[in-house]
Amino acid sequence: MALALTKLHAGCASSAVASRRARLGCLPPGLAAAPAAAAPLQRATRPARRAAPLARGAAKQHLYTAAPGALDAPSPGFDSIAAALEDLAAGKFVVVLDDEDRENEGDLIIAGDKVTTEAMAFMVEFTSGVICIALPGADLDRLRLPLMVDSRENDESMYTAFTVTVDLRHGTTTGISAADRAATIRALSDPAASADAFRRPGHIFPLRYRDGGVIVRPGHTEAAVDLSRLAGCSPAGVLCEIVDKDDGSMQRTPQLLAFAAAHGLKCITIADLIRYRLRHEQLLQPVSSAPLHTRHGDFVAHVFRSAVDGKEHAALTCGAVGQQQKQQRQQQQQQQAGGVLAAVHAQSSLVDVFGSLHCGREGFLDGALAALAAEGEGVLLYVSPHQDGSDDGGSGAGGVASGGMAAELEAYARQQRACSANGAGASGRASPLADLRDAAAAAHMLRHLGVGSVRLLSDRDADAQRLGAFGVEVAGLAGGAAAAAGAGGGSGGGAALNGAAHAPGGGAFGARRPTAAV
Numbered sequence: 001m002a003l004a005l006t007k008l009h010a011g012c013a014s015s016a017v018a019s020r021r022a023r024l025g026c027l028p029p030g031l032a033a034a035p036a037a038a039a040p041l042q043r044a045t046r047p048a049r050r051a052a053p054l055a056r057g058a059a060k061q062h063l064y065t066a067a068p069g070a071l072d073a074p075s076p077g078f079d080s081i082a083a084a085l086e087d088l089a090a091g092k093f094v095v096v097l098d099d100e101d102r103e104n105e106g107d108l109i110i111a112g113d114k115v116t117t118e119a120m121a122f123m124v125e126f127t128s129g130v131i132c133i134a135l136p137g138a139d140l141d142r143l144r145l146p147l148m149v150d151s152r153e154n155d156e157s158m159y160t161a162f163t164v165t166v167d168l169r170h171g172t173t174t175g176i177s178a179a180d181r182a183a184t185i186r187a188l189s190d191p192a193a194s195a196d197a198f199r200r201p202g203h204i205f206p207l208r209y210r211d212g213g214v215i216v217r218p219g220h221t222e223a224a225v226d227l228s229r230l231a232g233c234s235p236a237g238v239l240c241e242i243v244d245k246d247d248g249s250m251q252r253t254p255q256l257l258a259f260a261a262a263h264g265l266k267c268i269t270i271a272d273l274i275r276y277r278l279r280h281e282q283l284l285q286p287v288s289s290a291p292l293h294t295r296h297g298d299f300v301a302h303v304f305r306s307a308v309d310g311k312e313h314a315a316l317t318c319g320a321v322g323q324q325q326k327q328q329r330q331q332q333q334q335q336q337a338g339g340v341l342a343a344v345h346a347q348s349s350l351v352d353v354f355g356s357l358h359c360g361r362e363g364f365l366d367g368a369l370a371a372l373a374a375e376g377e378g379v380l381l382y383v384s385p386h387q388d389g390s391d392d393g394g395s396g397a398g399g400v401a402s403g404g405m406a407a408e409l410e411a412y413a414r415q416q417r418a419c420s421a422n423g424a425g426a427s428g429r430a431s432p433l434a435d436l437r438d439a440a441a442a443a444h445m446l447r448h449l450g451v452g453s454v455r456l457l458s459d460r461d462a463d464a465q466r467l468g469a470f471g472v473e474v475a476g477l478a479g480g481a482a483a484a485a486g487a488g489g490g491s492g493g494g495a496a497l498n499g500a501a502h503a504p505g506g507g508a509f510g511a512r513r514p515t516a517a518v
Contacts, residue, residue, distance in 0.1 A: 070469070071275040071276065071278065071279040071469050071470070072275075072276065072279060074268065074269075074272050075269050075271065075272055077257060078097075078257075078267055078268055078269055078272065079266040079267055079268055080268075080272075081230075081268055081272055081273055081276040082276075083266050084227065084266040084268045085227065085230050085231045086231075087265075087266050088109075088110070088111050088114075088227055088228065088231035088233065089111075089231040089232055089233065091110070091111070091114035091116075091119075092110070092265070092266075093108050093109065093110045093119070093122070093123075093263075093265050094108075094109050094110075094227070094265060094266045094267070094268060095107070095108060095109075095242065095256055095259065095260040095265050095266070095267040095268070096109050096220060096223050096224075096227070096239075096267075096268055096269070096270060096273075097253060097256060097267070097268070097269050097270065098218065098219060098220060098223075098269075098270045099218065099269075099270065099271065104250075104252060104253075105220075105241050105242075105250050105251075105252075106241070106242050106251055106252075106253075106256035106259075106267075107127075107220045107223075107224075107239045107240060107241055107242065108123055108126065108127055108239065108240055108242055109220070109223065109224050109227060109237055109238065109239045110123070110237070110238050111189075111227075111228040111231060111233035111234065111236070111237060111238070112133055112185050112186065112188060112189030112228065112233070112234060112236030112237060112238050113186060113189040113190070113233055113234040113236065114233065115182045115185045115186055115189075115238055116182060117178050117179045117182045118178075119182070120178040120179075120181050120182040120185070121178040123238070123240055124178060124181075126242055126243070126245070126259070127240035127241055127242055127243060128240060128241045128243050129240070130205060130240060130241075131181055131185070131203075131204055131205065131238065131240050132204075132205040132206070132207050132221075132238070132239050132240060133185055133188050133189070133204060133205070133206050133207065133224075133236055133237065133238050133239075134206075134207045134208075134209050134220075134221040134222070134224040134225045134236070134237045134238075134239060135188065135206055135207070135208070135209060135225070135235070135236050136209045136211075136225060136235055137208055137209065137211065139191070139235075139236070140163055140206060140208055142195070143166075143188070143193065143194075143195045143198065143206075144195040145163040145164055145166065145195075145200075145206050146163060146164060147161060147162065147163055147208065148162040148163055148164055148165075149162075160207060160219070160221060161207055161208035161210070161221070162205055162206075162207060162208075163205075163206045163207070163208060164200050164201060164206075165200065165201040165202045165203065165204060165205050165206070166184065166188070166198040166199065166200055166201070166202040166204055166206065167180065167184050167198065167199045167202030167203055167204065168180070168183050168184040168187045168197065168198060168199075169196070169197055169198055169199050170197070171183055172184065174203075175199070175202050175203045175204075176203045180203070181203060181204060184198070184202065184203070184204045185204060185236075185238055188204065188206065188236060189234045189236035190234070191234065207221045207239075208221075209221055209222055209225045209235075210222055211308075212308040212309050213225060213226040213277065213308075214226055214270055214273050214274050214277065215274055215277055215278065215308050215309075215437065216308060216309060218270045218271070218274060219270070220239050220270070221239070223237070223239075223270050223273055224237025224238065224239045225237050226273060226277065227273065230277075242256060242259060274436070275436065278436055278437065278440040278470070279440075279469075279470060279471075282307070282444075283306060283307055283308055283440060283441070283444050284304040284305065284306055284307065284313065284441065284444045284445060284448065285304060285305050285307055286302060286303070286304050286448055287303050287304065287305045287312070288302075288303045289301060289302040289303065289322075292316060294369060296366070296369040296370045296372075296373040297318065297369075297372075297373035298318065299316040299317060299318050299369075299372075299373075299380075300316070300317050300318070300322060300323075301314055301315075301316050302314065302315045302316075302317065302322060302445070302448075302449070304441075304444070304445055304448065306441065309386075311384045311386075311441075312384060313381070313382060313383050313384050313441045313442075313445060314381075314382040315379055315380065315381050315382065315445045315446075315448075315449060316369070316372075316379065316380040316382065317378070317379045317380075317449060318372055318373060318375075318376065318377060318378055318379075319375075319376050319377030319378065320377065321340055321377060321378065321379050321449055321450075321451060322379070322449040322450070338453075338455055338475040338476055339453035339454045339455045339473065339474070339475035339476070340377060340378055340379060340451050340453065340454050340455070341371065341372060341375045341377065341378035341379075341454070341455050341457065341478060342378060342379050342380075342381065342446070342451070342454035342455065342456055342457065343364075343368035343371070343372065343378075343379075343380045343381065343456075343457035343458075344380075344381045344383060344442050344456075344457075344458075344463070345364060345365050345368065345380060345381070345382050345383070346383050346385045346438065347382060347383060347384045347385065348408065349405055349408060350408060350409065350412055351365075352365060356412070365380075368380055368457055371457060371478075379445075379446070379449060379451060379454075381441075381442045381445050381446070383438050383441050383442055384441075385438050386437050386438065436466070439466040439467060439469070439470060440470060442467065443467055443470030443471065443472050444470075446467075446472055447471075447472075451472075452471075452472065452473055453472075453473040453474075453475050454467070454472060454473070454474055454475065455474075455475055455476050455477070455478045456474050456476070456477050456478060457478050458477050458478075459477060460477075461477070463477075464477060
């Protein structure tokens with residue numbers, strides 16, 4: 001990001017910063033004593049994890065499609081998100097890596113309201129020097145900081161949303177010194193700051209945060225704001241790419257791990273931050289509920305809206321599920337019965353409205369509702385799945401806007417081809433971002449309804465594993481019972497969790513067979 005501007009800042013700053021740091025005789029808060037000499041850091045021996053990059057649009061897939069283990073567990077060799085948040089709250093830096101198939105870079109990130117002159121000097125010394133601050137759109141609008149170029153003309157490799165640059169108007173000189181830049185950063189982080197407090201252009205590069213954060217766009221811009229907010233700081237994160245001191249190239253995973261260890265910094269990944277947010281944040285809000293009379297029986301429909309992307313999901317309950325007083329009285333009976341009967345269905349107009357016989361799977365929705373009605377107690381989770389896979393949040397390189405019937409039909413055609421090639425019921429490639437976000441939506445609806453233990457209408461262990469990663473106890477798979485109740489449908493037999501026509505992974509939670517834990 002912003003590599004074309006690197007030489008402008010980094011070349012003239014290094015010697016002056018080193019001299020100033022020597023005179024100060026101190027390091028930024030929380031930094032361990034680093035070697036005073038400019039000798040290169042020892043390179044780690046950890047090998048690269050992939051030999052070749054993925055195509056654009058596929059970079060985010062494996063963040064969500066692998067079956068999760070413990071969502072709080074850090075990736076091997078990295079620190080936990082909880083530990084990083086503690087350091088950020090204390091005014092320390094963290095090293096944050098995006099995916100190796102995306103930018104494959106590591107940024108120094110610090111909360112904007114914690115930045116000091118010393119911290120800024122350290123940041124300039126070890127990074128490209130193009131200091132950015134990520135801010136929510138509402139704050140940038142308040143400060144009257146428009147995008148540097150129109151969104152339709154943004155050709156930056158990761159569609160980074162640069163605004164016009166700024167300096168603090170009062171209390172600074174040229175705006176380029178560590179003290180001036182730190183003062184500008186702190187002012188931008190202040191929710192009481194006004195637009196008139198800043199000169200334009202300047203030496204600080206504000207970036208517009210994508211609503212929804214790393215769950216929507218897994219970039220450093222979103223990570224900086226998400227981390228600052230989760231650490232209890234102002235939602236303003238300062239970031240800059242870490243460079244190799246020898247040749248000015250971008251440091252990669254082995255060097256970044258060595259850099260973090262040498263300076264006593266936590267080193268985390270955006271992939272782990274995504275999983276942390278999906279596990280711990282309140283992602284859904286209830287918006288409405290009403291009785292629903294169906295040909296299978298009486299249910300109560302509950303609609304939830306995602307606080308991340310505005311998608312709406314629904315839960316159809318029968319019996320005491322979702323009715324707090326009755327549910328408390330019957331909690332013991334439910335536990336003895338081994339959990340509430342539950343089914344998950346991924347919304348699909350082609351299947352639900354037009355009756356598509358997708359890859360031999362049909363009738364799940366009717367069968368599941370019939371099984372729940374026969375049980376007299378249970379819940380159907382009707383999930384609105386995700387189909388996007390590009391970082392630009394729009395049509396992207398794939399040419400199909402996220403969501404909508406066009407995207408559904410295109411994905412349907414791809415999976416139909418896979419079924420024709422591999423036999424009915426065969427699944428295609430997992431859809432971008434579908435797995436964990438859809439599993440999170442289902443788990444969060446269960447949490448709102450007070451359901452902690454379920455018997456899942458599915459015959460796949462991977463479905464139970466994904467729900468379990470979000471704290472839902474899956475007491476058992478009810479595939480056989482569901483088939484007896486007529487819920488199985490389709491040529492595959494049994495009661496597999498519905499995959500919906502447009503979910504190339506073959507299920508609302510992704511792959512149809514268990515995969516290794518992340």
